[in-house]
Amino acid sequence: MAYFYAEKALHYFQETNNYGRALNAESVMLLQMSQDASVDFNELTERYTNLIHNSDTLGLKDKKALFLNNLGFEYFNTGNFTLAKKYYYEALLLDDPNSTSYLLHLCNYVDACLEGNLSRKGILLKKIREGLSRAKKLNSMHFIVLFQLMKLKAEGNDIAYYKFIEEKALPHFSAINHVIYHKRYGKLLFHYYVETSQYMKATTVLADQL
Known part of the structure; x- marks a missing residue:
């Protein structure tokens, strides 16, 4: 239904030459498409490329x-972290460094670098320290949590990393109803507990994910 109404809005905005809102409507459609496994990924990325150009x-x-x-x-x-890094960085260059959108793009950029092992540890930690500093200035608890998570991961401190996920990150993601992060880090924590034979904790995390 979201896709249906976004498409109707798109046609209306195109007919009335309201190009800015037409872009918004199509972006809603693409977000809905991305949740459908049957959608052609090449079509999805091509349409995003057109939106960027427009x-x-x-x-x-x-x-x-x-x-x-x-x-x-x-x-x-x-899993294409190289291209993810590229587009996140391009988004970052367009932002006001004092904005929350800058924090979002910086966070995503560092995340892609970490997941794809695409940057040296020292460079990443410098970016993470920048992110933490800006998040604190903006009093953004969400990004403070995310940058603290990435700091522990970049440092390779597994025990502290998974402890932070359990005690700080997952309760935070649950409180703000951030489904994507809650599932992602819940899954990580579950596998860590299974691998370290902490089966009772693994069961608790699994139950929280259901």
Whole structure:
């Protein structure tokens, strides 16, 4: 239904030459498409590329940054961390460093680098320290949690990393109803407990994910 109404809105905005809102409507459609496993990934990325081009043509820098980030997210989900890093970085360059959108794109950029092992430890820790500092200035608990998670991972401190996921990150993601992060880090914690023979804790985490 979200796709259906977004498509109707898209046609209306196109007919009335409201290009900015037409871009918004199509982005909603693409977000719905990305949740459908039967959707052609090449079609999805091509449509995002068109949105990025159209945003650039119209001089809508904030929308261009958003679509670059969303395209990076699609590549991240397929395990193509190199392209995810590329698009996250391009989004980052368009942002005001004092904005929450900058924090989002910086966080995603560092995440892709960590998952794909695409940058040296020292460089990543410098970016993470920048992110933490900016998150604290903006009083953004969400990004403070995320950058603290990435700091522990970059340092290779597994015990502290999984302890932080259990005690801080998962309760935070649950409290703000962030389903994607809650599932992602819950799954990581579950596998860690299974691998370390902590089966009771693994069962508790599994139950929390259901």
